[in-house]
Amino acid sequence: MKLPLSWMRDFVSVDAPVEEISRRLSYAGLVVENVEKLTPGFAGVFAARVLNVEKHPNADRLNLCDVDAGQKGQFKVVCGAPNVKAGMMAPLALVGAQLGKQPPLEAAIIRGVRSEGMLCSERELGLSQEQAGILALGADAPLGGDVAAYLHLDDTVLDVEITPNRGDCLSVLGLAREVAALFAARLRAPRLRAAHSAGSPDGARFTVSVSIDAPDLCPRYAALAMTGIKIGPSPAWLKRRLELCGMRALNNVVDATNYVMLELGQPLHAFDFGKIAGGKIIVRRAGDTREFVTLDNLSRTLDPNDLLIADGDKPLAIAGVMGGLNSEVGDCTGTILLESAYFEPMTIARTARRLGLRSEASYRFERGVDRAGQVGALIRAAELIRRIARGREASPIADFEPRKAEPREIALDLGAMESLLGAAIPPTVARSRLKSLGAQVSTRAKGVLAVVPPSFRSDLAEQADLIEEVARLGGLEDIPALLPERVNPLAPVNREREFLKGTREVMLGCGLTEAATIAFIAPADNARFSGIQAATRPVKVTNPLSAELSELRVSLMPGLVTALRFNLNREARAFHAFEMGKTFRMDGDAATEHHHLAAVSYGAYALWAIGEHSVAAGFFSIKGILETYLEAIGISSRVAFKALESADAPFLHPGRSAIVTLDDAPIGLIGELHPAEAMRLDLNDPCAVYELDLSGLIAYGFSPRKTFQPPPKYPAIRRDLALVLDRNFPADMVVKAIRECGASLLESVEVFDVYEGTAVAAGKKSVALACRYRAKDRTLTDEEVNRIHTVLIEQARMRLGAELRQ
Amino acid sequence: MMREQLEEIRRRAMAELADDAGEAQIDAVRVRVLGRSGELTEIMRGMREVPNAERPAIGQLINQIKGEVEARIETLSEKLKAAALSKSLNEKRLDVTLPGMRIARGHLHPITDILEKMLQIFESMGFEVAMTQDIEDDFHNFAALNFTPHHPARDMQDTFYLEGGMLLRTHTSNGQIRVMEKRRPPLAVVCPGRCYRRDDLTVRSSPMFTQIEGFMVDKRGRITMAHLKGVLTEFARAFFGTTAVRFRASYFPFTEPSAELDMHCILCDGAGCPVCKHSGWTEVLGCGMIHPNVMRAVQYDPDEYQGFAFGMGVERTGLLKLGVDDMRLFFENDLRFLSQFPALSGGVR
Numbered sequence A: 001m002k003l004p005l006s007w008m009r010d011f012v013s014v015d016a017p018v019e020e021i022s023r024r025l026s027y028a029g030l031v032v033e034n035v036e037k038l039t040p041g042f043a044g045v046f047a048a049r050v051l052n053v054e055k056h057p058n059a060d061r062l063n064l065c066d067v068d069a070g071q072k073g074q075f076k077v078v079c080g081a082p083n084v085k086a087g088m089m090a091p092l093a094l095v096g097a098q099l100g101k102q103p104p105l106e107a108a109i110i111r112g113v114r115s116e117g118m119l120c121s122e123r124e125l126g127l128s129q130e131q132a133g134i135l136a137l138g139a140d141a142p143l144g145g146d147v148a149a150y151l152h153l154d155d156t157v158l159d160v161e162i163t164p165n166r167g168d169c170l171s172v173l174g175l176a177r178e179v180a181a182l183f184a185a186r187l188r189a190p191r192l193r194a195a196h197s198a199g200s201p202d203g204a205r206f207t208v209s210v211s212i213d214a215p216d217l218c219p220r221y222a223a224l225a226m227t228g229i230k231i232g233p234s235p236a237w238l239k240r241r242l243e244l245c246g247m248r249a250l251n252n253v254v255d256a257t258n259y260v261m262l263e264l265g266q267p268l269h270a271f272d273f274g275k276i277a278g279g280k281i282i283v284r285r286a287g288d289t290r291e292f293v294t295l296d297n298l299s300r301t302l303d304p305n306d307l308l309i310a311d312g313d314k315p316l317a318i319a320g321v322m323g324g325l326n327s328e329v330g331d332c333t334g335t336i337l338l339e340s341a342y343f344e345p346m347t348i349a350r351t352a353r354r355l356g357l358r359s360e361a362s363y364r365f366e367r368g369v370d371r372a373g374q375v376g377a378l379i380r381a382a383e384l385i386r387r388i389a390r391g392r393e394a395s396p397i398a399d400f401e402p403r404k405a406e407p408r409e410i411a412l413d414l415g416a417m418e419s420l421l422g423a424a425i426p427p428t429v430a431r432s433r434l435k436s437l438g439a440q441v442s443t444r445a446k447g448v449l450a451v452v453p454p455s456f457r458s459d460l461a462e463q464a465d466l467i468e469e470v471a472r473l474g475g476l477e478d479i480p481a482l483l484p485e486r487v488n489p490l491a492p493v494n495r496e497r498e499f500l501k502g503t504r505e506v507m508l509g510c511g512l513t514e515a516a517t518i519a520f521i522a523p524a525d526n527a528r529f530s531g532i533q534a535a536t537r538p539v540k541v542t543n544p545l546s547a548e549l550s551e552l553r554v555s556l557m558p559g560l561v562t563a564l565r566f567n568l569n570r571e572a573r574a575f576h577a578f579e580m581g582k583t584f585r586m587d588g589d590a591a592t593e594h595h596h597l598a599a600v601s602y603g604a605y606a607l608w609a610i611g612e613h614s615v616a617a618g619f620f621s622i623k624g625i626l627e628t629y630l631e632a633i634g635i636s637s638r639v640a641f642k643a644l645e646s647a648d649a650p651f652l653h654p655g656r657s658a659i660v661t662l663d664d665a666p667i668g669l670i671g672e673l674h675p676a677e678a679m680r681l682d683l684n685d686p687c688a689v690y691e692l693d694l695s696g697l698i699a700y701g702f703s704p705r706k707t708f709q710p711p712p713k714y715p716a717i718r719r720d721l722a723l724v725l726d727r728n729f730p731a732d733m734v735v736k737a738i739r740e741c742g743a744s745l746l747e748s749v750e751v752f753d754v755y756e757g758t759a760v761a762a763g764k765k766s767v768a769l770a771c772r773y774r775a776k777d778r779t780l781t782d783e784e785v786n787r788i789h790t791v792l793i794e795q796a797r798m799r800l801g802a803e804l805r806q
Numbered sequence B: 001m002m003r004e005q006l007e008e009i010r011r012r013a014m015a016e017l018a019d020d021a022g023e024a025q026i027d028a029v030r031v032r033v034l035g036r037s038g039e040l041t042e043i044m045r046g047m048r049e050v051p052n053a054e055r056p057a058i059g060q061l062i063n064q065i066k067g068e069v070e071a072r073i074e075t076l077s078e079k080l081k082a083a084a085l086s087k088s089l090n091e092k093r094l095d096v097t098l099p100g101m102r103i104a105r106g107h108l109h110p111i112t113d114i115l116e117k118m119l120q121i122f123e124s125m126g127f128e129v130a131m132t133q134d135i136e137d138d139f140h141n142f143a144a145l146n147f148t149p150h151h152p153a154r155d156m157q158d159t160f161y162l163e164g165g166m167l168l169r170t171h172t173s174n175g176q177i178r179v180m181e182k183r184r185p186p187l188a189v190v191c192p193g194r195c196y197r198r199d200d201l202t203v204r205s206s207p208m209f210t211q212i213e214g215f216m217v218d219k220r221g222r223i224t225m226a227h228l229k230g231v232l233t234e235f236a237r238a239f240f241g242t243t244a245v246r247f248r249a250s251y252f253p254f255t256e257p258s259a260e261l262d263m264h265c266i267l268c269d270g271a272g273c274p275v276c277k278h279s280g281w282t283e284v285l286g287c288g289m290i291h292p293n294v295m296r297a298v299q300y301d302p303d304e305y306q307g308f309a310f311g312m313g314v315e316r317t318g319l320l321k322l323g324v325d326d327m328r329l330f331f332e333n334d335l336r337f338l339s340q341f342p343a344l345s346g347g348v349r
């Protein structure tokens, strides 16, 4: 809300500098976002009456005028404007006047006649580009008075951010009331009484009938007919005020309704009375009415619950949102009907939102206008229209209120206030703060006030609201800053957080940098990186920002490869990163979220130094990271890596990828990107990735072991064996088979070499294993171990159908 | 006669075992003097011809010379070895200024870094951490937080809706509802998490961002607005290292009274600059006393319980703290930016 201080001063006088007004408003919840100081573009221009106009003796198009500038004197001025007339008030620039950046005005001889000043157009005063004629000042302009002051050109405009609860501050009067309360100044609210001239002098009277069919949506509707209207431009001062508040001037009637809305907060609407069938207003739901053409000449589709203003034949306006083309006030309108109503905020919000139509009026109705302010606003508007459009009241004010405002008395327990704020505010202070806001305050019981909020504060509904008002008007400065007693002597540990923190720690230690990517992605990326689960259905966003961001990610992979590409495009040679974040998918009809961990590793990875070979990222380097992590959680013995069917993850290299299982249930994928995918991303080297669903792992956490063993007392004896197997036979199956032989005293089995080449048959490989034997109670002898190992070799050979390599 | 011979052997040996004697020369002396058929051995063999009375003296002299030569050889050999070692050490010298061989440790994402620091401050004040969901229903994201169906405040938080009727939370305040629904006071909880609003990714905004919601609830009178001010002032002191803060009345549907916490603008330290619109202050977070309607929504009796709640944007606060001014930096994952952040989570403030 733009607040010109000159307008505010119509209602309250405060001496404080503008900085202090801004500061106090901001502390009280009305943030002043900007302070604009305006200065007029001219000086030495005075309001003058044109007394006499006669032709210039030497020029047809020029006039010679006698003008009276009150105390400044009378002057003879040459004027070329076609609109100059005897009797009009106009701005007179006298000798020495400063107009814009021009040199000071001098007396001039124009076609042989001396001109002692200049009557100015809007353009000459720098007000607008208008230069068709001189600016006509209102009849109320003070003779000889400074035009800049009269037009409020010397002004300061505050831009105040109004929170949604403070509809009452969407007006100059409302903000003036706040300022008065904050500075303990008196508010000069306008006294609004109906005018005497009810009825036009020519005897024509109009009857206005109002029928409210939807009192639930419109509890009050007031209207007034005015006739004798002469549509035309508004006076400059009024236009100026509208413009300072960010509104454009249109014509005097519309401007008057907008002026009253800005001043009092009550939106008004003017209909062309002649276009209302039978002078009858019906406030009803749209029902069967489906279409309506609004002022902007667009056809709007209505919802049956939209509230309409109609006559007996047709709709006239979408209540509180926009008027109709069919009853618009135009240049020929002579009689108008002014509407001033209270519409329920919810219905206006719903309709305005659905139609995408936000107006100054709907904005105020949505936030709740003064529940009792309708008639006052009509009176104020009528007064203005009389003054600026020659209108006369042509009917009594029709005022219908089928649903009365509920009486609102709220008890304010001062003890409760103290225990909520943690500060004792003296009862007299609380009382005077509430009164300054327009509330009626009385004592209900000892320590309890009875507060009736003013009709314009619909946001004050219960005790907490009143406490806020009291605290707010003190700028919250009555309240000290104290530390509470601890609620938790020791804050309980959140396992999920600890787990995610530990996971992050392992990843950092393995050399991966943490990345963060946005959860919205393109459907093509979800199709390409289809996640851990086969046939995952992505979650669609109903109202996405764009088609490229229309789904939620099922995998963290697209974000990470994008980040990889981003860095390679910026001179990076390697990129090793991980992300922990949520992924989303449809489970049946429900959208679900899952904690995932994913990593991407590209380029030189480990142990780089000058003169040394670095390890390039690949399947085994990233598998090592994952193994380190699984060991850290203590679940590595339950995790297996199984070669992947290429259809399960088409983005992975079919021969260099695996599914990761925990107790045989899939929890992740690991592998190098498919060469086709790498080519799409323009990668020259292998790019290794993995993705893990952490949901199932969080339960394991990084919980420490419960039991421990001392290191063994007796040495182990190692015996090796090498088996020749089919090339594709997985190594972990060999180890498993040997363990299953159940040799006594066998402590561990490890693969230490794999050989393929001329020494074994084509399609075969040799797997070398180290077996360690150990007894708990003695040092084993060679003979004992040889006996066990020989049996083991025989059993393993048979179990695996393998040759022993000599 | 024999004595002169011995003296001659000693003199010659010692002369040859000069300071600059090389390994070959030393070996030659050792063999000639001390060897199995060396000069001293030869003389020992000739002892029979020495008169009995002189034998002990000659024997002693032989041993003396032997000892002297051996000691001299030992000294020279040590010296030679030391010289050889020193020569070889010199040859194996490295350029110690070359980089070491290492697996570089990864770096924390700045959002994590900032979030962890914030959480640690609240944990040290006795708050527990609760993790809550991103996919939410209207009740937990809006209705229970006192947003009526067409509440104008909903416009400030343009919401993403999902197929199936759910939405993405627009703030972590849903955490307040989720935790309070399940548990009874006293509670002191912070809920971190991602939030989503329909804003494009720009210098100032992102469709996905991070927030921390915090709240404390207890019996009426035990947690007051003064405590809200105390806890958040302490937070600002710990996190930003400033005591230049102010509380300003504001409005949120779910708190009453509501306030915003401002701190001195980091750029101008309160003097006023274009970034803070010449006010000298920047907004840090929103807070207030939990609205009675929120209490009612989670079946708490508002006459029995009260408490405060606050919420802050991690990226926004991070921009203030880090002194950078582009939201996109957080989601581009540019290593040249990320590598400036610590490689250890938490711990150091």
Ligand SMILES: [Zn+2]
Pocket: B265, B266, B267, B268, B269, B270, B271, B272, B273, B274, B275, B276, B277, B278, B280, B281
């Ligand atoms: Zn600043």
